[in-house]
Amino acid sequence: MALGLNTNVTSLSAQRYTTNTQDAQARTLNALSSGKRINSAADDAAGSAIIERFAAQIIGNSQGIRNLNDAVSLSQTAEGAISSISDNTERIRELTVAAGNSTLSASDRQALQAEVNQLSQSNNDIIQNTQFNGMAILQGGSFNFQGGANSGQLQNLNTGNLAGSGALASVAGQIDLSSVAAANTSLNALDQDLQRISNERSNLGAFQNGIEANINNLRVSIENQAAAKSRIADTDYAAQTANLAQESIRSQAGLAMQAQANASSKQVLSLLR
Template identity: 30%
Template structure:
C-alpha cells in the first residue's frame, strides 16, 4: 500500500470499524439497561409484530379471566338464592302435607297457615331483592315484575365475554325457565304475589285437608322448576371454572412465547458487551497508531 498524505487508508478502515463496534456496544447497553432484546422496530421488525399480537392476546385473556370470575360470582349468587328458595318451598310442602292429614284440627291448620304465609312473603323477598352489584337478578322490584319475571338481569339472554377474541363468549338464556318459575311461585301463596298483604291466605287452611292436599303437587312442581334452574346455573358455573383454568394456561404460555422474542438474554448480552468494549478500546488504540502514518512520509522528505 502506497504512503499518502491525502488518504490514510488504515485510519479510514479503523474509523469505520470503530463506528460499527460503538453502535453494537450501544445496543448491548440498551438491552441490558431495559431488559428487552427488542426496544424498537429496527431491532427486530417481524419479531416486534409477533410480540405485539401475543401481548394483545395475553392482555385480552387476563381481562377475560376477570370476566369469567365475575360471571361465576354472579351465577353463584343466583344459585345461592335458589338454594334458599328450595329450602323455603320444601318447608311449605312439609306444612301442606302436615295440614292435609285428618288428625290436624282447624286451629292446627291456622297455625300452619301463619307460617306458610310468612314463607310465601320471604319467597317474594328473595325474588325481589336478590342482587349482584346493585342490580336485581330475578326482578327489578316492580309490582308486576315480581309475578311475571319480566325484569331483572336474567329476563333476557346474557353474553359473557370469556376470551380475547370477539367469538369467545358464553351465552346464557334462562329467561323461559325463570318465567315458568315465577309463574309457579305465584300459585303457591297469596303472600308471595302481594307481600304487603295482611289478609291470610287459604292455601293450606280450611275445615278439612282438601285444600292442603291440593297444594302438595303444586309445591312439588315448583321444587322441580327451581331445581331445573339451579341445574342450569350449576352447569354453567362448572363450565366457567374450566374456562378460567384454560385461560390461565393459555396466558402463561403466551407470555412465555412473547418473552422468548422480547426479553434480553443477559448472559449472552453481557458476553457480547465485553467483547465489543474490548474491540472499541483496541480500535481507539489502532486509530492512534494509524494517525502516525503520515509522519512517515515526512521522514522520507528529510
C-alpha cells in the same frame, strides 16, 4: 500502500468499524440494563410485531379471566338465593303435608296457612331483591361475558323468571291449606316448584363448572404466551455478556487501529523534512 495527506482511507475504515462496534455495544448494554432483547422495533422488526401480538393476547386473556370471575360471582349469588327459596319451599311443602289431616281444627289450619304465607312472601322478597351490580338476576335475563382475548369466546348465562307470569306457586300465593283436598292440590304445585328450583340450580352449577374450566384454560394460555413472549423479548444474559466482552475487545482494537492509521499521516511529514 501509497501515502497521502488529503485522504486517510485506512483511518476512515477503522472509524467505520469502530462506530459499528460501539453501536452494537450500546445495544448490548441497553439489553443488559433493561432486561429486554428488543427495546425498539429497530432491534428486531419481526420479533417486535410478534411480541405485540403476544402482549395483546395476554392482556385480553387476563381481562377475560376477570370477566369470567364476575360470571362466577353472579352465578353464585343467584344460586345462594335459590338455595334459600328451596329451603323455604321445602318447609312450605312440609306444612302442606301436615294440612292433609282431617283432624285439624280451623285455627290449626289458619296457623299453618299463616306460616306458609310468611314463607311465600319471603320467597317473593328474595326474587325481587336478589341483584348483582344493580341487576335483578332471578326475574329472567340473559347475561353475556367476554371470556378471552378473541371474538367467539362469549359465555352466556340465561336465568329463569321465578316471578311474574309463570311464577312459583309458593311465590304467587297459590298454596291453600283450607282443606285436605286443597292441601293435596297444593302438593302437586309445590312439587312442580321444587323441580323448577332444582333445574335452575343445576343450570347454575353446570355454568359455574364450565366457567371454571375456561378460567383454567385461559391461565394455561397466558402462561404459554408469556413464555413464548419471553423467549423472543427477554435478554439472554449469558449470550449478551459474551457479546459485550467481544464488542469491548473489538472497540479497543478499533481505536488502536485508528491511532495506527493516523500515525501513518505523520510518516508523510517525515519524508518532507
